[in-house]
Amino acid sequence: KRHLISAADLTRDDALLILDTADEMAKISERSIKKLPTLRGRTVVNLFFEDSTRTRISFEAAAKRLSADVINFSAKGSSVSKGESLKDTALTLEAMGADAVVIRHGASGAPHRLAGWVRGSVVNAGDGTHEHPTQAVLDAFTMRRRLGPLEGRRVTIVGDVLHSRVARSNVLLLATLGAQVTLVAPPTLFPVNVDTWPCEVSYDLDGVLPKSDVVMMLRVQRERMNAAFFPTEREYSRRYGLDRDRVAKMPDHAIVMHPGPMNRGMEIAAEVADSARSTIVEQVANGVTARMAVLYLLLSGADLGGEK
């Protein structure tokens, strides 16, 4: 059994294999080949208990481009609203013959539990405030395409680290790939154990920007936040928002990233999000390619680490 539940499950060789496979997938797409027969006859279930635009659609597109059958399940409108548990939902999908289950869930650890109940591969598409490993893969893929190998590259991740599964997965994967990560956030928006993460921590965004090859802005997740934690929107934007003046402090080659969805005008100015340095739209396109690579490697039997 092979799953992708945490970025920490990936060795450097695993991570490079995914990125190299994604490169191959991108080359195939650039040759206008829309569909590969690789996963014909396999079934991928998208099991989404939390809202998603990019991740759900890109997993669906990725599976379809590999010729897999796709079943989309969203908790809204399902028997989850009648109180059916994750385990019973999983066993129902198992009975329908899922070869891979892509799960997004509000509870950290839900994909790990699911992996104990189904025979197919489990791919974590975001669990609570824990991890979002395929976002980290597509982000690393985007950085590598723009900047070349990631060893020694300086990546600054800014914002609501406390609630960000994207930040945690990125820190873990980028450290594995040899990049130097610095997290910048208001003191109330760092996790208490951030000193155990393989990265630097700073409160001084303006001091870090000139030394950054990549500046990744995080969404302020107000829906997960107690109002007491949060500075006013204006104050947040003034101290931690990426606007034109701050972008001017970055090296000329440096890129701006955001996993989406964005709060335009808050953590990132609209003109920065839409600028030539921004890879935000590219990240979405790369998400399909990166997820094709993950599904292909998991379902074709390559060992990607993770729980066996």
Ligand code: CP
């Ligand atoms: N980046 C990301 O996970 O976006 P969605 O919530 O739209 O899937």
